[in-house]
Amino acid sequence: MLYVAAGVSATWPAVLHARTAFLSGGAPGHGEASPGDHLQTLYHWWLVGNQLEHGHAPWLDPFSFRPEAGAQPNFPGWPFGFLFWPLGALFGFVLAWNAMQIVCYALAGLLACAWLRELGLARAPALVGGLAFAIAPYRVAQSVGHLLGPVSVLLPLALWAVERARRGSAWWLALSGAALASVPLSGQVHLALGAIPFFVAYAIVRLRRAYAWIGLATLAAIGGGILVRQTVIARSTQAGGRSLDEVRYYSAHWGDFVARHIDHARSEQFTFFGWATPVAALAGLVLLVASRRYGLAALLGVGALVPILLAVGTHFPLYSAALAALAVAWTRSTVIAVVALLLLFVGLHARVYGKSAPGEIAAASAAINAAAPGRLLELPVFDPGVHYGSVYLWYETRARRQRPGGYSTTAPTSAKQLARRFERLNCGDWSGETSQLLDTLGISTIALHQGLFVKNGAVPDRRFFVLRGLAAHGWKPTSRRGTVWVFAKGGGAATGAGAPGPDRTKPVFCQGWYGNTGQGWPMSETHAPFWVYGAGRLRLRLAAPESLYPTLPPSVDGRVVRGSSSNGTLSLPLGPVARWHVIALNVDHLVPVAGRKLGLTIRALRVTYP
Template structure:
């Protein structure tokens, strides 16, 4: 894994492989870099310049906290991989802690934590999407509510929209209110409601300040929703299939145990209803256009129109299913222990061993049941001589040019850490409209057509590997782009493999 990202498999063609993990790596790196230079850690002063003055870096502030010291110790790539692994630990540990607070046995709670940590949708989203990495905030909210730590519950809840995950935040607010109704005395409802209100206000602020006026500001089309909608068979089909967004597999054994767990807590009606609806509703909504009446709901609820992926609420279902599985195992373990308690000491020891063996077998079977092949060791943005040769002031333009919401632009964010400077490009689904218009105007430069505009651009870097990765441009476009630069008087600074850097005349 040395020098490689833990991410979804993709070919690099001689340079870093494009993917959302590079966008996250940049977002995690930026807060520490900004603090080291005495500037605002939540701002990105380099991307989409000059079209954006200080593009907000919502994705980076939370996980950028552990990334900063890890980067100093191990470098960018290893720091990113360790943050991904730590997010798995956090998800499992907080889910386990929450279940222990509910009174479950240690073994059952550990299994529940494992099921949430290994939930296929959560794992799939962790290959490059922040949604999977910050899903540990969901059990953190429920744990805080269970412990009556309302300030912490509000902070964890508000951190979801403040990380840019507005769609998940909508579901998390409903989950928190439902859990408060099920588990808290009426006198404490207002405190839980205050936290939910704070998270709602945070979501509205993010929507108005970041999403509104961006390329996603007008909402998504239902055609996009239809493209990303899961099918009913996806819930029981292992593997990525049509794409990472449709990875809503919940296992084969896991849902059966969840039903058993629901039966085990049937007398705790509030909790049973809360977990049952939390498991069922996001799973149904994940079907999107394949769910009758979803289009009507999509038109009726404006917040739904800002997400092209209807599966965004699935982490809630993953947590609810994990909780129900834990309740099922706790009921079976309690039954085994009860039998042992009524017997002689030797039989009690045997019953205790039986309970331990049962939990161990459950761990193995559930881990096998939930496994999905989504991670690989992916080519990283290693130190590059073409970027190292760039010195002095001036913005940088990288070729080929992609529109801001095309993920191939993520490669430029990876290499940007070697030469942090203003650039008209980047990768974000909430990029300013002006950045999208500029990218359309600059696209012809990818094949050597037209002069490089002023815009303060002093350097151009040509990524031949990205021409091959994207397949968007005709054969020979990279060569024509370099030849056009040479004819216009641009000087070759350095060439490192498939990457070359050029300085203006």
């Protein structure tokens, strides 16, 4: 019950809404499901049971990034997908997710406590150590949606099995090897980079005559990491690892170790320690040295210190929790143990969880399932590494269709390229034979998620033009209930542009442009569309870095035009009828300028009538 209470404490006050909302980051949904990594993790866990129910391999994802890539390995479904399967069937996915949160906190505390008991600690200090690990703020932050928090419970399981092997059969090391190998096999290879060396050092210190078993367990874990690396990472957008700038961005600062506030966009920086745990851990380290247990003292001390120095998302609260438990054990006082438990509950609590809306997905899912066979394209289109795509994974649990989109930081490079190609649809730009490409990919249904256009820094709100583009190319709505509209080729009655259009006297820029710098609008992508209203000719005064020339031909209303150019001014034909026109400028590469990559810059533009 202590560790169930720990789970409730860690998720408070969001747990009060556990029946109707996900325990997660609490991002706004604007009528949709709240985006976040919790939907990605839930999707991977759901896939395990769904695949087994249909007689397919539970380690494959047959829906995402199709057909540009093959079925993707579903490593994140291991091992918790097998537990989520029956919970989801019994309680529904929202309650099942929330139950899994509490279960993982209980497992974390119980396994850490069991390991400390095997080390010879009495029940009370072992309970303190288990609690320190279960609700360690960094572990809590990585449980909100990420898999790092839940998967971290496998490390005390591996260490517990090592201690069991000291007193019994060496076969306990098979359990250690399975637990350790499950860390990379769950997709958490960065966690494995710290867990495997620590396990090897710990096992050597504690088991001096079982080197063969230790070697086998280590090889199993390394083999799991290599498998994930070669089958997923090596062919993905992250094949080269994070850049130095990305490492710098996600690294913690010293002040982060005492800051309770969490920014979910940069949760790797959340390294809050509280004050009770480090003080008790330091005392425990001193006591280990005083008792001449030098090997264990060095191991736990280095294990606690090194992640602090690295501070790039590889923090292990288990080691400091063990040291804190040893300090409490030295007092041999039940009263002090109870006080320590209370101090941990207060000192480690950080408000990390919020209530994340599940959205109303039944109507849209039913409309998608009722549509003609084929693949599904969701709008707006996001880069595969942008977390807003997690909303589409949530809908996939109800409307099981292959789709070219998906959400994964290790998406295939082909998926990223296709997403870039389709991003123009977010602004109603159908240039470059986009309609034919949809037919080639077998897209029969388009779902327009209007809530994802609202106050979204990843995509400007250009729904007016999205609807114009769909209507112009024969896509008609089959369902307009809620925030998700479903379209099919030649479907129901045609729809207009919906809400009133933007100001006709100003250009409307889409994705692919930086904001006005005061000297114009520079391109941020190689294909950059914008809309203007009028007739006659559009005159653009352009500037570009010298290394950018020559540029590619622009397009007007989806058709490539040459136009005429004179003294840096490009003149493009708009036709005789005053209406909205989509213009797209194209370059084959961007040029680094003052820390940004730029293409052409529009210095000025105006429409001249005949």
